[in-house]
Amino acid sequence: MTPYLRALRLINFRNYADDTVLLKPGLNIVVGENAQGKTNLLEAIAFAVTGSSPRTPSDPEVVRWGADFARTEARIAVGGSGQERMVAVGYAPGQKKRLTVDGAPGPALSAYAAGGAGVRAVNFFPDDIRIVKGAPSDRREYLDDLLSILRPAYARAALDYAKAVQQRNQLLRRIRDGFSSERTLATWDRKVVDLGEQILRGRDEAMPVLDEHFASSLRALYGPEKAAVHYSHSAAPEDYAEALREAHDADIERGTTSVGPHRDDFEVSLGGVDLTTFGSQGQQRMATLALKFAARDHVRGVTGEDPILLFDDVMSELDGRRREFLAGYFLESTQAVISTTNLEYFDEEILRRAQVVRISGGAIMETTTDGVMERVAERHGSFRTA
Amino acid sequence: MATYARPVERLITELSKLPSIGPRSAQRIAFHIVRGKPDDAYGLAEALKEVKERIKPCRRCFNLTEAEECDICRDTRRDDAVICAVEDPYDIGPIERTGEYRGLYHVLGGALSPLDGIEPEDLRIAELVERIREEGTKEIVVATNPNTTGEATALFIAQEVADLPVRVTALASGLPVGGDLEYADEVTLGRAFAGRREL
Numbered sequence: 001m002t003p004y005l006r007a008l009r010l011i012n013f014r015n016y017a018d019d020t021v022l023l024k025p026g027l028n029i030v031v032g033e034n035a036q037g038k039t040n041l042l043e044a045i046a047f048a049v050t051g052s053s054p055r056t057p058s059d060p061e062v063v064r065w066g067a068d069f070a071r072t073e074a075r076i077a078v079g080g081s082g083q084e085r086m087v088a089v090g091y092a093p094g095q096k097k098r099l100t101v102d103g104a105p106g107p108a109l110s111a112y113a114a115g116g117a118g119v120r121a122v123n124f125f126p127d128d129i130r131i132v133k134g135a136p137s138d139r140r141e142y143l144d145d146l147l148s149i150l151r152p153a154y155a156r157a158a159l160d161y162a163k164a165v166q167q168r169n170q171l172l173r174r175i176r177d178g179f180s181s182e183r184t185l186a187t188w189d190r191k192v193v194d195l196g197e198q199i200l201r202g203r204d205e206a207m208p209v210l211d212e213h214f215a216s217s218l219r220a221l222y223g224p225e226k227a228a229v230h231y232s233h234s235a236a237p238e239d240y241a242e243a244l245r246e247a248h249d250a251d252i253e254r255g256t257t258s259v260g261p262h263r264d265d266f267e268v269s270l271g272g273v274d275l276t277t278f279g280s281q282g283q284q285r286m287a288t289l290a291l292k293f294a295a296r297d298h299v300r301g302v303t304g305e306d307p308i309l310l311f312d313d314v315m316s317e318l319d320g321r322r323r324e325f326l327a328g329y330f331l332e333s334t335q336a337v338i339s340t341t342n343l344e345y346f347d348e349e350i351l352r353r354a355q356v357v358r359i360s361g362g363a364i365m366e367t368t369t370d371g372v373m374e375r376v377a378e379r380h381g382s383f384r385t386a
Numbered sequence: 387m388a389t390y391a392r393p394v395e396r397l398i399t400e401l402s403k404l405p406s407i408g409p410r411s412a413q414r415i416a417f418h419i420v421r422g423k424p425d426d427a428y429g430l431a432e433a434l435k436e437v438k439e440r441i442k443p444c445r446r447c448f449n450l451t452e453a454e455e456c457d458i459c460r461d462t463r464r465d466d467a468v469i470c471a472v473e474d475p476y477d478i479g480p481i482e483r484t485g486e487y488r489g490l491y492h493v494l495g496g497a498l499s500p501l502d503g504i505e506p507e508d509l510r511i512a513e514l515v516e517r518i519r520e521e522g523t524k525e526i527v528v529a530t531n532p533n534t535t536g537e538a539t540a541l542f543i544a545q546e547v548a549d550l551p552v553r554v555t556a557l558a559s560g561l562p563v564g565g566d567l568e569y570a571d572e573v574t575l576g577r578a579f580a581g582r583r584e585l
Binding site for chain 1: 498499501533534537538541572
């Protein structure tokens with residue numbers, strides 16, 4: 001059975017001082033007014049199972065105002081017979097992040113995010129529309145994030161590649177300004193190409209699969225027009241080293257490396273039209289969702305396990321037919337946690353099958369059997385015993 | 387205004403210049419010295435003085451030595467057809483302790499890093515090439531650190547000696563021996579997979 005998140009405790013995470021949320025397999029709906037902490041809750045789930053926030057590269061941001069650390073504890077159901085794994089992420093500004101799995105020190109962050117925690121996550125935040133609408137770097141980040149949660153070695157190569165490019169750029173500027181000779185440029189070229197090729201191999205392998213998943217997802221979400229994602233190289237892979245060499249003079253002048261995977265892009269198109277430039281807001285939003293579903297399908301295809309889906313405010317701005325489609329999609333997922341301000345987006349049948357989590361007054365509530373709302377965290381030991 | 391008497395403050399300041407010693411540790415060590423026996427403190431001072439006065443780089447391999455040449459270079463039983471290039475003198479210890487290597491060394495003095503302004507001229511690469519020429523070295527084992535700058539340095543050395551009749555090798559990267567596979571980190575294990583061998 002595919003792993004899922006059973007309970008999460010948030011300590012000093014964003015607006016939460018100490019709260020607990022209990023989750024079920026299938027669809028979980030987080031409902032509450034604006035600015036109560038719905039998005040923060042989804043972020044905390046991602047933080048708990050990947051070790052970092054999908055919303056910000058700056059960890060201090062997740063620490064509650066006035067607190068000196070943030071911590072998440074998650075109970076993940078793995079395997080059939082009630083087997084469980086308990087993972088915790090602790091972060092205090094200025095210190096190394098502490099990951100633990102069942103009380104013992106966890107693996108490196110890259111390995112933790114790539115299944116080391118027990119489950120992977122694919123998330124959607126409204127701002128993600130920039131993957132389709134925004135700059136090439138947004139699209140590369142989507143690819144790199146996806147490939148990194150599948151292979152820690154890819155994450156490492158991407159990190160090392162960025163370092164090597166940084167070194168090469170500095171060398172280019174030193175050459176331009178007369179502080180260095182060109183003697184070592186070929187060396188850094190080789191190092192950059194070496195690492196860059198590892199990244200290209202990963203991306204080239206994934207793209208055709210993503211293209212297929214993307215096309216079928218967007219067909220279901222949007223309509224029959226032919227959708228596609230198509231990778232465009234800043235230099236043809238077979239001429240990569242040659243292209244880098246030919247760019248020497250121009251690169252020295254500009255002080256940056258002009259070819260390689262850090263300059264590549266992919267085109268998102270519908271009916272042959274490039275959505276980045278010509279797509280409507282609605283099309284771009286649908287295409288973003290389809291890319292996220294494609295990521296889910298790819299993770300499942302490679303690992304045989306569904307990632308947890310974390311979708312923030314996904315139902316607003318959609319028409320009834322698409323809401324229904326999405327609700328069905330999430331219900332059939334191993335586990336999806338989605339947030340909304342409005343439960344009326346869901347029909348009764350769906351609400352009956354879903355777990356509804358209420359956020360009120362900045363706290364996570366549940367309705368007890370006698371119909372009274374109370375904080376989940378107030379119930380003694382709820383995190384451990386649920 | 388200083389919290390402690392000036393000599394104590396000075397000791398704390400000097401100690402906190404050492405690597406991986408923060409202000410707190412510096413203070414703790416300083417007070418340990420202040421409280422301790424005079425002979426211990428003089429011993430430490432003497433050791434510091436001695437190391438600065440008597441230790442210099444070996445003229446052949448740049449390992450640390452008291453003499454003109456280090457013990458390893460002077461040891462006639464060692465195989466002088468092989469040179470292992472390392473970044474720092476303290477990289478020699480771990481290799482020596484393996485007991486597997488009987489050749490000579492060459493201490494480069496760091497790794498290429500444009501970001502830190504480190505150029506080939508700042509390292510002893512020219513000296514290495516010169517040694518290979520003079521000593522008729524048959525093999526260079528490049529044992530720089532397995533990170534971006536170390537690996538770039540290795541590539542650069544290979545490129546610099548490409549015209550010489552010398553074999554250039556690098557250390558393999560792989561699994562720690564004696565441990566369980568499950569404890570190996572993913573990147574190391576991944577590299578070990580990429581470099582797997584026929585049985």
